[in-house]
Amino acid sequence: MHIVYRDKEWFVDQELTVNQMLKYLKLLPENVLVVRNGQLIAEDQKLQPGDEVKIVSVISGG
Amino acid sequence: MRCRRCENPGAINMRQHKLSLCTEHFPEWFLEQTQRSIKKYRMFTHAERVLVAVSGGKDSLALWDVLLRLGYHADGVYIDLGIDRGSSYSARSKDKAAAFASQHPAARLTVVDIPQLYGESIPQVAQRRHRPQRPCSICGLIKRHEMNRVALEGGYDVLATGHNLDDEAATLFGNVLHWQVDYLRHQFPVLPADGQGLARKVKPFCRFYERETAAYTLIRGIDYIEDECPYAVGATSLAHKETLNRMEHDSPGAKMHFYTNFLKAKETGLFAAEETAPELHPCPQCGQPTSAPDLCNFCRLWERTLNAH
Ligand code: SF4
Ligand SMILES: [Zn+2]
Ligand SMILES: [Zn+2]
Numbered sequence: 497m498h499i500v501y502r503d504k505e506w507f508v509d510q511e512l513t514v515n516q517m518l519k520y521l522k523l524l525p526e527n528v529l530v531v532r533n534g535q536l537i538a539e540d541q542k543l544q545p546g547d548e549v550k551i552v553s554v555i556s557g558g
Numbered sequence: 559m560r561c562r563r564c565e566n567p568g569a570i571n572m573r574q575h576k577l578s579l580c581t582e583h584f585p586e587w588f589l590e591q592t593q594r595s596i597k598k599y600r601m602f603t604h605a606e607r608v609l610v611a612v613s614g615g616k617d618s619l620a621l622w623d624v625l626l627r628l629g630y631h632a633d634g635v636y637i638d639l640g641i642d643r644g645s646s647y648s649a650r651s652k653d654k655a656a657a658f659a660s661q662h663p664a665a666r667l668t669v670v671d672i673p674q675l676y677g678e679s680i681p682q683v684a685q686r687r688h689r690p691q692r693p694c695s696i697c698g699l700i701k702r703h704e705m706n707r708v709a710l711e712g713g714y715d716v717l718a719t720g721h722n723l724d725d726e727a728a729t730l731f732g733n734v735l736h737w738q739v740d741y742l743r744h745q746f747p748v749l750p751a752d753g754q755g756l757a758r759k760v761k762p763f764c765r766f767y768e769r770e771t772a773a774y775t776l777i778r779g780i781d782y783i784e785d786e787c788p789y790a791v792g793a794t795s796l797a798h799k800e801t802l803n804r805m806e807h808d809s810p811g812a813k814m815h816f817y818t819n820f821l822k823a824k825e826t827g828l829f830a831a832e833e834t835a836p837e838l839h840p841c842p843q844c845g846q847p848t849s850a851p852d853l854c855n856f857c858r859l860w861e862r863t864l865n866a867h
Contacts, residue, residue, distance in 0.1 A: 524803055524804065524807050525807070526767075526769065526803040526804075526806050526807050527769075527800070527803055528769075529570070529769060529772055529773055529776060531776065535569070535581065536569040536570060536581060536773055536776050536777055537567070537569060538559060538567070538568040538569060538570055538571040538578060539571060540559055540568075540571070541567060552772065552776065552784075553784075554768050554769045554772040555724070555768060555796065555799050555800065555803070556615060556616070556617075556768070556786060556790070556796075557786055557787075557790030557791075557793040557795055557796040557799075
């Protein structure tokens with residue numbers, strides 16, 4: 497799968513849950529949302545090797 | 559986890575509410591909850607005219623969208639601050655606000671162009687006032703003044719901002735860290751009009767986590783500016799939000815209780831308004847109420863000759 501977060505990207509070819517991915521990237525689920533193939537998904541969902549994953553930061557300043 | 563309201567997989571799990579909802583039912587819940595907050599704090603009614611402070615970011619565009627879907631008479635105001643810093647921040651955020659407005663012909667967007675109206679952008683005023691790196695307090699002063707002006711001149715009953723619970727909890731955290739009692743007195747989802755030229759101010763999203771307003775804009779496909787204002791980098795409010803989210807991660811609901819229990823405590827009299835509020839008088843130039851002896855702080859900003867020493 498292809499994972500994009502801000503200006504970084506990763507390629508992973510194994511099945512894992514959203515929670516596992518966030519843990520691996522050291523991101524708190526409280527700070528982000530995860531979009532798979534254009535659809536918002538919760539942390540317990542499984543990601544497949546072919547997925548296009550976008551991590552959206554939700555914390556804004558000001 | 560399945561959606562609480564149907565069999566679909568959940569798109570968002572809100573651990574603080576033990577509630578998981580799908581892409582169809584989350585927006586429905588989001589509208590219901592906004593309506594509840596509007597009612598609970600008596601923010602406004604369907605008979606009143608609401609002015610939404612729109613920045614082009616997710617919260618304010620989501621708020622405008624929700625109010626229109628709930629059938630409120632809601633217009634928008636965008637303040638063009640003239641901030642560029644190599645990222646065309648103001649120009650791009652204005653485009654987002656304008657694009658949203660163009661998709662909602664019933665709603666009107668007022669654009670206030672600060673450089674055009676007052677001759678200087680926010681960075682230029684900050685430079686002149688010797689605060690080139692930290693324009694935020696000047697920027698806040700200008701935004702508040704101009705939003706209030708547009709609300710009054712346009713005959714709006716209320717000015718609504720997109721502040722979410724994370725914003726409010728971060729502000730509260732900062733105010734408590736420094737025991738800013740005056741600020742604590744004034745922090746509430748509704749600030750009544752003062753009858754002397756200050757519009758009523760409301761925060762209908764004050765009970766949503768930032769993550770939820772982001773989820774709403776994503777699901778609704780609302781195009782917003784993801785980038786921050788370049789001056790927000792390193793803001794203490796961001797650090798406070800991260801601290802609170804670490805606590806929230808270890809103990810779901812911590813952030814919510816921190817804020818909502820503060821509101822409850824206020825309703826029972828904690829940090830009640832001082833009996834001798836500072837005396838206000840109308841600014842001789844703009845007419846907005848001020849406690850300053852002569853011109854208000856906003857009008858003094860533009861008094862170049864006075865500040866040139
Ligand atoms: S970060 Fe500061 S300068 Fe930028 S919009 Fe917010 S208050 Fe204004
Ligand atoms: Zn559902
Ligand atoms: Zn004035």
